Amino acid sequence: MVTDALIEHRREIADLKQRIKNRRLQMIGLYGTPIAVVPVLLAWAGLKVFRWLHVDTPGAINGIFGGTVFVLGALSAAQMLMEFSSLWGLWEDRKTPVRELRLELSLAEERHILEARRRTPPPMDRQASYGERMSGEVARLRKESRHYRRMHLAMQWLLFFGSASISAVTAWYDPPQPAKGILIALGFTVTVITAAAGYFKPRERSFNLQQTADNIEQHSTALELGIAPYNLIEEGRNLELFATTVEGLRAEQRMREQQLDQPQQGQQQVI
CATH class of the missing domain: 1.20.120 (Four Helix Bundle (Hemerythrin (Met), subunit A))
Structure with a gap:
């Protein structure tokens, strides 16, 4: 019984640590993907101004930058839906700040310490x-x-x-x-x-x-x-x-x- 209780606490702590890692990646993707569109557009415009100002930009260049912008936009829209819509339910901790998960982790570690002290084996x-x-x-x-x-x-x-x-x-x-x-x-x-x-x-x-x-x-x-x-x-x-x-x-x-x-x-x- 003592071992099972301690194992359960450790499992909860490990799960919270993994959720914090996943949530950090989600936040990076959620806010980083729209921001990444800006330098792509600036690079596209810079090439047009400094390289092909008076002529048409090659189709391959337009295709590469246009495809990159489209992919980033699609990824950003998909992440917005997973964050703010409950239809898909793919993100476990959507709308949950990382600091709240850290607080849960601290409380779980404190409970584990108290339980270990109360049920310390010989x-x-x-x-x-x-x-x-x-x-x-x-x-x-x-x-x-x-x-x-x-x-x-x-x-x-x-x-x-x-x-x-x-x-x-x-x-x-x-x-x-x-x-x-x-x-x-x-x-x-x-x-x-x-x-x-x-x-x-x-x-x-x-x-x-x-x-x-x-x-x-x-x-x-x-x-x-x-x-x-x-x-x-x-x-x-x-x-x-x-x-x-x-x-x-x-x-x-x-x-x-x-x-x-x-x-x-x-x-x-x-x-």
Whole structure:
């Protein structure tokens, strides 16, 4: 009964968070689509004035801009109907401000906290539940590690190709006047990627996440097999030690992330 009540509260909170995301997208589309028509019309008029002032605008240009305006107008009308008409009923929270949904979310989170405090299970049960959740935490850390590893590899390959292309284009065009624009673009790309790799440090982030995931998995396996340091006679002591150790590993991971987010001078001061 206690578990079902807490699960129901969490389900309500997750549902409200999703509704807030959906409502934000709805508001962006509702007000952004009509606004997007304005720059399209200005671009159409600007081309007419500066490019084809004394002649007819090509039919292809008129078709592209006219079709874009028609599509944006149709989308805007459809969204207006879904927002202000009850005939379709496709939008769950139509005419509902985002701040009202946020208030509902805050109240739901408060109810969840109060219910959890009122029906708090014993420490041993919470520790056992904590151990069961670690598989999901390990999967999350490894997923983020793969993300940063792929980002690092993509940046490195772009740097390889960019640097090689600069040398190749320079050697092909001598003097490099016909390919000046290409060289500028390649040099700009290499500079931006180098700066981004130095700022975001995806390789270091991937290594830290993978290391934390491996350490947590090692402790989870030791707890499951009952080997050192989780070979104590009392199961409660093993669970308490496991929770303390894993929280320490997670705190170290957060500290490393904060050090990576700091400037180089700040990192040296922290170290």
